[in-house]
Amino acid sequence: MIPMLLRFLAKAIAGFVGLTLVLVVLFKFVPVPITATMLMDGNGATRDWESLDNIDRNLVRAVVAAEDSRFCEHSGFDAEAIEQAWRENMEGGRIRGGSTISQQTAKNVFLWQGGGYVRKGIEAWFTFWIELIWGKRRIMEVYLNVAETGIGTYGAEAGAQRYFNHSAARLTPREAARMAAAFPSPKKRAVTNPGGWLARHGRRIERRIGIVRRDGLDACVYK
Template identity: 45%
Template structure:
């Protein structure tokens, strides 16, 4: 048996071990609760919005304000969700958050030296935009994968698509289809035409570079392609997979 003095010396080591085990477990539990709550609660902003606002203020742009207004899927034109799926993730109703087929195609495309293409799904983009930050790092990718698993496990596809339509950036500081519809066409998302919905989806690769209201050749061609893809996928009903 050890002496009392020896036991006291060993206690700090045990405390550190408890912390090393306890902190990751607490963070994991927090993330599960966080995602579970947001299945039912509409977030007023996302982490990317908060960071974008902080970035502007950090650069001395005190007039900059994020434009965002939550809009339920039932208050959007039917052309909105199918345009987003056609543009960003055509297998959205079919996969469980990770589209291995799209990842293989992206790797093959990039290996041939063509313009870099990503293989992330709408679920992964929701995880990144809602909970994390922009950029490239193994830490962020790992957290993105974890949140994607949670989102797919705890949310129905309808909620995932609704969240994406509300946190995606469609212009500089303009997040969500309702804010975009108001800013670009002075109308509600429910009144967007199929062409306008397609143009919003068309700028998603780079919303601060491309314009939905003054589309150049790239956005025009991409919007036309999105509308064709939406029809080939089966129209608005496909986006929600019958939900």
């Protein structure tokens, strides 16, 4: 009985690893057609895949500023950000995460939303492989095409068209900052005419776009 179970587990693990590598290699070259989040979105999924060449660099700088300032330095996991998030969560107050853009991309493409150690473990597995096989430029390109940017809206192009009535190829720093400010919770955060904390947060991101540009914190995306 036990040898049969072990053989079954070995085959299941081998199948999972093989499927993982096939999907990761495939999506290095092919646009991601749909994700679990899109499929489960009761509002539908408006999206329009665009090459990174057709997405304004202001948005790349804005998401680096807002989400992952060490994107070009880490290999998928930011230990410092994870430790800081853990300390702040232990102290109480608003729960925050320490996920990198790479981790968010792995989750958005291959997995589902929500927490849980099992999902986080599988997310780490996919994060390792996309860092190794895709590289930073492809990770950013996929992230900006599959991230939820509004109710039933996914990707930079669909978001730019929805909020600003023009292409993501020409976003001002303010427009890019407002989109990046809403990325973590686009169903609840207003991109146009934000107020209060969200407006202040958008202005902080807009200022940090200049820092990202000055310090070359997005340089790995454009090598």
